[in-house]
Amino acid sequence: MKIADLVQSADWKAEKHVPVITAPDKVKAGEQITVEVCVGKEIAHPNTTEHNIRWIKLFFKPDNGKFAYEAACFEFNVHGESVDGANKGPIYTEPFGKAVLKLNASGTFVAEAYCNIHGLWESSKAVTVEE
Ligand code: FE2
16 A cells, blocks of 8 residues: 555545645746645635644645655644633634745645545645746
8 A cells, every 4th residue: 555545636626625725827936936725715624623634735846856845834733622622722723824935947736635534635736937
């Protein structure tokens, strides 16, 4: 078995677990860009003590390279836990992250999201670096 066998993908507009990558289609080399990742853009994912998104990782695979780079990692560490019980706590982290990046090569971002009970989900977004 490989990790790829465990990762699910789907259309994010129809499946609430799929991470959504918001990034420009085309950028200039070395230009500072903002890339956002989130889960639940179209259909909200639950955010409760029992059921939540734990993390989203953002990778980048250059077109001219063999390996993926881990560009950012967002952990969502609080989901209503409390001494008073589950879902009685004062704070919930929403599954959203923003990274500021610079690219020197065209490639593809791949986001991996982990739900504590529904496992691993992914999506990708290509970005072209214009000369
Ligand atoms: Fe879930």
